[in-house]
Amino acid sequence: MLSYLIRRVAWLVGSLFVAGSAVFFLLRVLPGDPAVTLLAVGSSPDQIDAIRHQLGTDRPVLAQYGHWLGDLVTGNLGDSLFTQMPVLDQIAGRLPVTVPLALSAFVLSIVVAVPIGVFAAVRRRGLLGVAVSTLAQVGIAVPIFWVGIVVVWLVAVQWRALPPGGFPRTGWQDPQAALQSLVLPVATLTIAQGAVLVRYVRSATLDVLSQEYVRTARSLGYSLPRALWRHGPRSGAATVVQILGILLASSLLGTVVIESVFALPGLGSLLLTSVKARDLPIVQGTVFLMTATVLVVGLAVDVVQRLVDPRLRGSA
């Protein structure tokens, strides 16, 4: 297990390095000079040179790359081109919106979707079971932002119960207002993630249902729910962990679109505005951080899978 862990962490560091380098070089092929776009028309060549020097774009790409790597190791992601603020500070400032949004949608979608998915599998021939599966099928097919717009229309505009978007300027100093402004985004993300999860859980349960040990347990007098409860979680655990990993990653990414629908000042909207403004250091830092999170979640998934499923331990 230890040697596996070491190998796996080494692989993670390697992928982080590759992903980070890919992001760096992808952004460096940028046609056009960020120094020129930063300055007003008619700036003197001296001014442009000064800005270039300040941005470090006057040095060779490889030198910039080395500099960036060195900074990265020490946890420095550079400064924004426009506000000159450290990228890391800007990202940190957005986390109080994005992290609660992603995590609560992640947890809620599990709470909601797992029972529904199991139900849909057990009652797969029943009217309600078919209805649930169909609904999940449709839920996957509609874009998440469409769900958001409709939720805003029904709840915020018609019913006027909750704010249709935005986040209090003071942040979490006014917990009630902050919570209220997150209710609809979380609900939207939960619906979208839940639809995906329902189908995973349904097919995983169907899988367990067809196993011989469930039939054996039934023949021993266990009721179906008890047989499922006794054998389902353990035998399906590896799959479930994998699905949860995917779900966590997609919850994080879903925030990019959700924050746009609800005008929330989170990580996703920081990324989107920076993309449109071509603020390289922020795009680079945010994308790297998000990719790193996805990779770390993947590592955690692999490790937990081995812990819960002894059958996986033999393989490399």
Next chain:
Amino acid sequence: MSTPLVEAVETIAAPDTPARPRRGWRSPSFVLGAAMLLAVLALALVSLVWSPYGLDHTDPAARLADPSARHWAGTDRLGRDQFTQLMLGARTAVGIGLASVAVAFIIGVPLGLLAATAGRFLENTVVGVIDIVIAFPTLLLAMLLVTVYGASTAVAISAIGIGVSAEVARLTRISASRVFTQDYVLAARTCGTGPLMILVRHVLANIWHTLLVQATLAFGVAVIAEASLSYLGLGTPPPAPSWGRMLQEAQSTVSVAPWNVLLPGLAVAVTVVGVNLLGDGLREVLDPQLRQERQAAHR
């Protein structure tokens, strides 16, 4: 966005009908899926030769109108006919969807075959790259490319295509490796059949149906991705209409003209549900092994 492709293949079960379920070309999921997809394709194709109004035509007297005989799907806040926009949006969605799937397969299939045929080192390298690309979400890739090149149709196609290609490569490698372990491949090798011939006659012949199903599902993923990118303002730039941008523009007027939000959403849903159902049906028809398993499971 790119991860759940193959899992989706496994999860979509054909509707379980109590009596002897009809299979093959006449299975309900196949027929329904094909009908939904054909409707969207028809919209896109007809828009090439005819649409109710021109793209730039505005009707200032009828802004945010409800659906009527004059404007079948109503109008937006500029008085543009929404049915025209929906038709042209279908063309964008289908075009970008097909192009992205093509890019994904042109990259993914050779890469997967390479990994399956090559030595251990190359295989591990390719698998490593695939894993990283899979971890690297399509949306983020699109955002990087847009930062560099600005929003355009080509960027959207490349980003979606590369994002989906990782999944295609993974599936190709797994399916091809499975074929390579078969006795008939060994037999062919013993007979002196060249590697290229084995690849075409045995490997591709045995995995093309898996890839075709994957292509239909990937098309659905691409259509949603295209809509998301245009919604965020990172997709096909105006004036080319797109369902995603229609939704973005209609968001602020949803209380006055809910149709403008409901119909483009419905268009995306019909396309994607149709494609998924079609993929299910195709899998039933094309994969004899799966059919036998299903029949065994039903006994």
